[in-house]
Amino acid sequence: MKVPVLYIVIPCYNEQEVLPVTSGMFLEKLQSLIGKGRIAPESRVVFVNDGSKDNTWSIIQDLAAKEEHFEGICLSRNRGHQNALLGGLMTVKDRCDITISIDCDGQDDINAMDEMVEAYWDGCDVVYGVRSKRDTDTFFKRFTAEGFYKLMNWMGAQVVFNHADYRLMSSRALKEFANFKEVNIFLRGMVPLVGFKSTSVYYERAERIAGESHYPLKKMLALAFDGITSLSVKPIRLITGFGALVSLLSFIAVIWAVVQALLGNTVAGWASTTSIVCFMGGIQLLCLGVIGEYIGKIYMETKHRPRYIIGETTFDGKEGE
Numbered sequence: 001m002k003v004p005v006l007y008i009v010i011p012c013y014n015e016q017e018v019l020p021v022t023s024g025m026f027l028e029k030l031q032s033l034i035g036k037g038r039i040a041p042e043s044r045v046v047f048v049n050d051g052s053k054d055n056t057w058s059i060i061q062d063l064a065a066k067e068e069h070f071e072g073i074c075l076s077r078n079r080g081h082q083n084a085l086l087g088g089l090m091t092v093k094d095r096c097d098i099t100i101s102i103d104c105d106g107q108d109d110i111n112a113m114d115e116m117v118e119a120y121w122d123g124c125d126v127v128y129g130v131r132s133k134r135d136t137d138t139f140f141k142r143f144t145a146e147g148f149y150k151l152m153n154w155m156g157a158q159v160v161f162n163h164a165d166y167r168l169m170s171s172r173a174l175k176e177f178a179n180f181k182e183v184n185i186f187l188r189g190m191v192p193l194v195g196f197k198s199t200s201v202y203y204e205r206a207e208r209i210a211g212e213s214h215y216p217l218k219k220m221l222a223l224a225f226d227g228i229t230s231l232s233v234k235p236i237r238l239i240t241g242f243g244a245l246v247s248l249l250s251f252i253a254v255i256w257a258v259v260q261a262l263l264g265n266t267v268a269g270w271a272s273t274t275s276i277v278c279f280m281g282g283i284q285l286l287c288l289g290v291i292g293e294y295i296g297k298i299y300m301e302t303k304h305r306p307r308y309i310i311g312e313t314t315f316d317g318k319e320g321e
């Protein structure tokens with residue numbers, strides 16, 4: 001088997017404190033893998049600047065100028081982690097044999113990369129990095145993050161438990177993945193749909209080296225909701241089921257009301273009537289909201305807008321090297 005060219009793809013958003021530290025770690029890992037002959041010397045570390053407002057892009061440009069193993073891609077504006085990662089992967093997919101995507105904050109153990117590359121040598125096209133423990137996360141982060149995976153699976157979006165976006169993908173898998181044209185993307189839920197032989201590699205998640213998380217609870221809930229509505233129609237089914245249940249209960253209540261009326265025990269039911277009206281109003285709005293969410297997604301999909309726009313790259317002018 002040919003020694004594969006590896007591109008490590010790293011989305012970065014406002015990471016000026018972190019990059020100078022972690023870039024060295026990524027380079028070291030890349031060089032050690034090259035040294036062991038497990039990846040080709042043309043392998044690269046590619047940073048994707050997701051419209052950062054700080055000096056992230058100039059740091060990346062400096063890195064790329066000083067060290068040939070570093071490259072940079074700059075998106076035209078901030079598009080969020082998922083789009084930035086997709087933009088990076090799609091840009092490099094024809095230059096390499098394998099990609100590993102990882103966050104730039106040093107939280108994911110880079111030593112898991114050795115095992116990922118070995119799994120590729122063993123014939124896997126996709127290797128998921130899975131967190132074995134979350135000891136370093138705060139209780140709140142751990143609780144919300146685990147709740148996130150449970151909710152996702154319960155709602156019909158199959159995701160690998162405790163796997164974020166630290167994964168190896170071969171260019172063969174990426175080329176197939178390029179045919180997934182949706183704009184509402186949730187990579188960790190979509191990659192398993194590509195198929196091919198896959199496996200998981202376990203690692204412990206560390207604390208962020210510097211800076212702050214860009215995924216507070218609000219963004220995480222948004223990601224979960226996006227994931228569910230992008231991958232599954234289960235919420236709509238639940239609503240249908242719930243609607244059927246409420247209709248059945250209402251039907252029973254109507255019979256009961258008629259019987260009571262016939263028996264002459266007319267209920268002086270202002271309170272109960274009002275509560276039922278309110279309850280039904282609430283439920284209906286909720287259901288309409290969920291359906292609206294899907295319609296909104298259809299609307300966005302029909303526009304076929306680009307999912308990311310690349311402003312510039314450090315590859316420019318280096319084509320065909």
Ligand code: UDP
Binds near residue numbers: 013
């Ligand atoms: N990120 C990005 N665009 C954004 C937000 C985050 O590219 O709009 C990157 C960020 O630089 C990091 C990764 O996505 O490399 C994960 O973000 P973060 O570490 O803040 O999330 P957490 O690990 O806390 O879930």
Ligand code: MG
Binds near residue numbers: 105107
């Ligand atoms: Mg992080």
